[in-house]
Amino acid sequence: MERRRVLILIEGQTVNGLLYVRAAQRLGLHPITLSADPARYDYISAERLHAICVDTNNLDALIHECSRLGAIDGIAGITGALDSVYGIVSKLCRHFNLPGPNPVSIERCYDKFAQRELLARAGIPVPFFRMATSAAEVESSAAEIGLPVILKPFMGSGSSGVRLCRDVEELAEHTAYLLGGKHLWRSSPRILVEEFAQGPFYGAEMMGNEVIGIGAADFGPPPHFVFREWTLPAVLTDDEHERIADLSLSCLRALDLGWGPANIEFRWTKCGPVVIEVNPRLGGAPDPQLIRLAYGVDLITEHIKLVIGEKCDLRRKHSHTAAARMLVPDHDGILDWIGGVTRATAVPGIAEVKMYIKPETPIxxxxxxRDYIGHVIAASPNPGRTGEMLQRAVNVIEWSITPFPRSSSCG
Incomplete structure (x- = not known):
């Protein structure tokens, strides 16, 4: 029997996981997902995909499983779509002598304090920052920087544990949350206290040392940083685009990155662009979808090509405007129903309407x-038209959430 060319996927991902699987299949690969809990990804059972249960935090266990699979089939490459596994992915690639990012650079980049120090040392503009391990250190760091400040765990993704603290009460409240056992830490608690860089938000999508696209994003209301809308390309002057692109490449050099995908976040302040964060992996949904719709470049497919040692094609096929709206509930409770999805999908110019959860799910x-319950994506050659179509589709989507019953006590 002919040996298959296997692509090992370490864990999956709610939206992009299936896109990686399908891209691998189109490239003639057999995708196998290694996960601590394959059942958490609905698409694995729905598509009857090959998945194996293994502790994905245990490098030795992963090496053993990959070695076993490699003895049966040929492993063409190893990758993953989640922040939490990309460090271990890089170590597996190095162990099996497969194409992949530098493990030292990846680990260093995921430590937000270490990343900030390297960027600042290279002369790259970043918000003023301090590291704290106690409430007293948080308080003194915030006093030195000046309120408002942002508190965030030194490791993590998706804005988990990130909050804007506008006064001493909010500062004390969020410090107590982070240090009081409610936030899940993967190591000893360390908090990054940083200046609140104010201004429009931009994100650069990179592959290797090439800027593929620069998008703009808006957030929901503070004190949290939950993305509400993405538009690509961002409306920038030639000079603004060049400054962000040059700064992006400087970040890669400072962090010794440059292999594969990266996602770099900026705020354009009164002093110009300031780097908020460098993510040494592909941007999460809907970033790859927007790049494909705007430019005809499939970053997921091109990433897999790099992973298996092939040359990727990053040439733009067209130039459109793509935009995404994230659907976010305004209160907690039980999701009763969702309506209007079929009508929204039928709106001209709508590329995708996707709901992440089903009725009877607790919110x-x-x-x-993690607050997202779905997204809507639109694209067209005209920026104004794209925005109109997106809003039209969003307007017809409805849902009902029954609030949780309030606990009562009798005196």
Missing amino acids: VRKGDD
Whole structure:
């Protein structure tokens, strides 16, 4: 029997996971997902995909499983779509001598304090920052920087645990949350206290040392940072685009990145562009979808090509405007029903309407990307037309959430 060319996917991802699977299949690969809990990804059972249960935090266990699979089939490459596994993915690639990012650079980049120090040392503009491990250190760091400040865990993604603290009460409240056992830490608690860089938000999508696209985003209301809308390309002057592109490449050099995808976040302040964060992996949904609709470049497919040692094609096929609206509930409770999805999908120019959850699901907002219940994506050659179509589709989607019953006590 002919040996298959296997692509190992470490864990999956709610939206982009299936896109990786399908892209791998189109490239003639057999995708196998290694996950601590394959059942958490609905598409694996729905599509009857090959998945194996293994502790994905245990490098030795992963090496053993990959070695076993490699003895049966040929492993063409190893990758993953989640922040939390990309460090271990890089170590697996190095162990099996497969194409992949530098493990040292990836680990260093995921430590937000270490990343900030490297960027600042290279002369790259970043918000003023301090590291704190106690409430007293948080308080003194905030006093030194000046309120408002942002508190965030030194590791993590999706804005989990990130909050704007506008006064001493909010500062004390969020410090107590982060240090009081409610936030899940993967190591000893360390908090990044940083200046609140104010201004429009932009994100650069990179592949290798090439800027593929620069998008603009809006957030929901503070104190959290939950993305509400993405538009690509961002409306920028030639000079603004060049400054962000040059700064993006400087970030890669400072962090010793440059292999594969990266996603770099900026705020354009009164002093110009300031780097908020460098993510050494592909941007999460809907970033790859927007790049494909705007430019005809499939970053997921091109990433897999790099992973298996092939040359990727990043040439733009066209130039459109693509935009996405994230659907976010305004209160907690039980999701009763969702309506209007079929009508929204039928709106001209709508590329995708996707709901992440089903009726009868409990809604408990976290103030991060776990709050999303779906998204709508539109694209057209005209920026204004894209925005109009997106709003038209969003307007016909409805849902009902019954609030949780309030606990009562009798005196």
